[in-house]
Amino acid sequence: MANAKKRMALLVGCNYPNTQYELHGCINDVVAMQELLVERFGYEPTSIELLTDGPGSKVMPTGANIRKALNRMVDEAEEGDVLFFHYSGHGVLLNKHHLKREEAIVPCDFNLITDVDFRQLVNRLPKGATFTILSDSCHSGGLIDKEKEQVGLNCPPPRDQTNSKPGPHLSKPKNIPYESLLSHLASLTNLVESEIGTHLTALFGEEASLKFRLPEVDLDQLFGQVHGSDSGILLSGCQSNETSADMPGGPGRKAQGAFSSAVQSILKKQRALMSNKEVVVLARKMLKAEGLDEQHPCLYCSDENVEAPFLLWDVGTKK
Template identity: 60%
Template structure:
């Protein structure tokens, strides 16, 4: 009975940052392709998929394209609404393709650590704290899968157990690269670049990125910058297994590639990880566990010559659960 009632909800975000020095080319293609895959392969209703891109609506494709820009506030609003309407047994999915960054940690006791964030089109960073808070709000029995095709994406849900990553899977470097550096670009914006951009808007002379974000975005800024440090710490205190599932395009210290002219996509720009995901799905009609799915994507990228290693972070049960499905009881 629960299987009949189960809903599948998705938020898809593609940021190409057009006409800027940070411009990418394959991110909108990534989420448009995934939208079609969610409907045809996984049974999502198109009306339950929200698409946010920084292209004009006419360029975002037909059939439910969205003119909602992927600003930090809009992305968090879409994700919050998705989580708030979720019920036990529902399957939630967030696919992000765009730039990532690393910022100095604000957590007590971690003065030298860096935390991961995604970079919306307005540079209003969405951090690991925001994703942790969303996962903590999930109703029991609902799952939330995040697939982030961005640089430094390996730590986007902090405190999630590493299933595949630098500590559990070691691989030698790819022996030869089939991808020219001229046809790919890392999907990363250094923190210094973000700081320079924000300070040019605020006119405030400080290297504290939180000051700029709070000045520009106030209540729409990340919880990392708005909450007192001890309240941030409280979000990460619970050690019980949760239903957050992170498939990252690379390890936290790596970059993910935006490919502008890849042979494997017929010259169509794409994210290397998003494209590997599509290749795995095409080559495997059977259902795949999250763990097997990520291992196969790693193999695809290795064979193509990319120096990035997708990771999986989730509890043990969800590692063996079917990608975009619930464990069968």
């Protein structure tokens, strides 16, 4: 692979304060990742953009603002560049067609960013650049549309999440049920419509996801082919049918996402070069050891990126 020219990162943490969907560890997740990128991976602080919905935030992590920041990274990318997106917040599983799973992340204004949007970003990358997504959210498996699953095939079959038991330490799932999201959006549009896309396009217009703005036949034409050298890399906090845990704070520890915490702990302890696969496998082992045995992190990428170094980091690049 080409040597990295630039390293750029967008880190998004949504706690949804003062709402019924409030979480507690998501901002901590991305603040900790910002420190890790600088100290361990040699990122320049100016190459990292942080978007949170915390007090005093100048730029809120709305759907439009997240898209603008992602598009800006891709527009600036050149051959050999390393792009990184860490998202911590709610996810939602879209049951639009019922026959296939469609995943999305939930910005602070509920303007969903979907698997189709991430597919478009990856397809726009110049040859030799990579785009790694670390998504600590529910239903995050498969968040890059049509990306190949590399770690996850041996997970248990899908199960009913409706009556699932809470994880250890009073953890909270990073999940907004589809029907709850639909009801919330309908209360804003006052439209009698069962399709979530209708509400999103009514509220956000051209800033809504491509998934809802284009007919499915057009989406298939745009994103129907995925090349073997595809440069998208997804480390998901769980399978598409599972939830990711938001762990509350306590004596001696901050509230944090279980997957984000595991990955960061691994990267701090393991000073040697680590592949994308190793990071995910070790995170699985750590979550299981902590009693989170119903959350299975997964890896989605091309065959050539399975054993590639996480963020293409090399010992010689560290400051």
